[in-house]
Amino acid sequence: MQALLKLASTIDAINRFIGKHVIWLILASTLISAINAVVRKAFNISSNAFLEVQWYLFAATFMLAAGYTLLNGEHVKIDVIYGRLKKRTQTWIDIFGFVFFLLPVCAGVLWFSTPFFLNGFNSGEMSGNVGGLIRWPVYAVMPLGFALLWLQGVAEVIKRVAFLQGLIDDPTVKKVDKTAEEELAEAIQRLAQAKTAQTKSA
Template structure:
């Protein structure tokens, strides 16, 4: 089990690094949005590229940070019910839910998203809007984001199994580090 726990820690570290790096995209999206608004309403000038980069950054923020959010137990669940159950029952629910729902969904999204990225990359697909951007970077974010989420799902499965075998603690039982 120590080998698997080491794998889970490596996945945790990767998603932690990526999640903190994505935080900078929030600042970039905010700055671009503000500059675009100033250019549009102050100078009467703007371009579709400015709008599209905002959409691309928003998509990147959501998709690339999904694994980070899962690591920090930030996804929505029905805590009114879930919170009343024992830690072992919660671990079983997390384990089964991740295996039956999260991983198949992530696999499907990667499987469906990858050909779209490849086609876009090979064809040099551009936005149909005047002054628009190339499309392959945003299409790459879809399979990449779901791969990161699936990897974190595997890490969470490992941690739940370790807990159920009395070889580890659940992540929410450990003290949260300050950001």
């Protein structure tokens, strides 16, 4: 079981790293949207590429952060009954849901989306819009995102089984003190301070 817990910890670390960095894509999408709006209004110049790259970045954010969202228990739950049950019963329900619903669905999407991505990659499929982008990068985030979500599902099953065996504390108790937005704001502040320090030293 210790080897499985180590695997779960590794998966957690991977999704935590990706989740904390993929939020920058939201900032990039926002900046691109703002620049596109300013250029279109000021110079009457625009391109479908600006619009499509925003969709790509949003798709990447949504898909690549799915595993991180599961790690932090932030997916929507309807727990009218679930929330009133004992912790061990909740844990068994979680395990059942992961094993019989989440993992098979992720595996099915992986099975069908991987050839879809490979076909787009091999054909060099382009957007049908004038000035649009190549399609395979956005196709790639589907199998990649579901692979990360599948891995996180495996990690959650391992942790819940270990919890039932009394090997670890409750894995559903959140240990994150700061939200992703707060972490992003702090990262931007650190970058600004570093640039200020570089300017002063120069």
